[in-house]
Amino acid sequence: MDFFNSTTKRFRIPLLNDSVSAGFPSPADDYTEENIDLNEHLISNPFSTFFLRVKGDSMINAGIKDKDLIIVDKSLIAKPGNIIIAMIDGEFTIKRLSIKNDELYLKAENNNYPDFRFKNHIDVQIWGVVIYSIHRY
């Protein structure tokens, strides 16, 4: 339940915990206790942010690969150019929201996959805007 709260403590990475001599006038004192909190940097609207996992290669040209963790902010209004999560006919899908000849459509970032036209489907909803993808090497 306290995912964001508990991870705040969990993911703190010390920026520098030892003194660095090169280039610093007072190396012995010059260290910082600041921590980098990934939540703080990656998530600006914690109450509307959700995590999803990608399977497959349909977004490979956008740098989103199989098994990547993606961070979705539902509070954002999707604009053309955004990578979005849509619910189509009972499934989640990830695509780039695009515009051509005044018509909005969903573009897969892989030439092997067709574009998706809204008008052919009844039940489409844009669920959220992808703000980050995290790839594990």
Added chain:
Amino acid sequence: MKISSIDAIALIDANNFYASCEQNINPNLRNKPVVILSNNDGCIIARSAEARALKIKMGTPYFKIKEKLNELDVAVLSSNYSLYGDMSRRLMNLLKNYCEEIEIYSIDEAFVSISRPNDKNLYPWARNIRSLIYQNLGITITVGIGENKVRAKIANKLAKNIDYSAGIFDLARIKNENNYLKRISVDKIWGVGRQTSNWLQSKGIKNARELRDMEENEIIKKLGIIGKRLQLELKGYKCLPIEKNKKSKKEIQVSRSFGTPVTKLEDLTQALATHAIKASEKMRSQNLQSSDIRVFARTSKYSSQNYQRSAHRKLTQATDDTNSILKIVVELSKEIYNPEYKFSKAGVLMQDLTNSEHLQQSVINYKSQKELKKSANLMKTIDLLNKRFNNNAITWAITKTPKCWTMNKNFLSRSSTTDIDQIPTIVK
């Protein structure tokens, strides 16, 4: 005092909350009838709008309606409280930005106070907050606005019942409110219990308008100050404040029904120990300690056996230490056990709670300061580890043997928003 028209109270609640949470995170369930079952997959406790439309009733035992649900292609889910709790936390935190004070009333309901703008019109505010919550969480809320809590609750009911309300109703802005108050029967008024409702109906008082206009002395004679307050609120006076920080709980209870009835002492003890570990953890997370520990067990309400027992132990020194609590609970479980009965439910209660921050050290300490500190540190470490590596990374040996008594949760959805290993996958 008659309240000024500046302040308003709104009761905001999420529609079909449990079902909406499931539908939001699982595209397969969207626009489909969904029902949620109670603990142990017993009865229907929540329905999506689509399931309501099929006239599926709340509280129906699952086994009675199983085939019908199957025929109607209704999705059946066990209750997933980690999901609902997380979505509730998100909802309440979002609401905080749009009001002055908030009282979280239940998992899906909150009273909020707002000041009325100069033109007195709160509909734009309510529309804004509704679309915002839908955009952020995929959940629809209903907003009932009034001068006080009782009238905000009534407004919320009206918002749900009136087709053209679009989920918003402001009782303070209605020209002829008598017509609307007439639609609310007395048993539906917040604060009117079954007995009060029966009494009112025997007096010929059937709806909110009649209760508002009822002879005051008659109410006071029967219901005292509480009844008077209720009537005053119906008239538009503000008697019940928003409780921003509800008082800390007087007791902590952890109890569960058994998936299969329990007849062996060791199974009962194991179940109680598991609940005791959870209860101690809950106490520590709220800085509470208990000096009165109670366990109970009972047979099924529906069986011919009717047996229930409880036993408790008072302590000279309040504690939140799982080890000490477990020792007591194991002893108490022997006291309530009876081999002749099939137990269907058992639980532990931590009573006489005190806040550890201003805890007075007892004169007769049965543990030394050093020991106390050591155990406190150990508990802190265990809680941290369990928080970090999911629940039950570290637990007590007594709970680790095979269990025959755990709850049935045959249709549980995933912890889609709280467990990184269970987040939804996008295939295409």
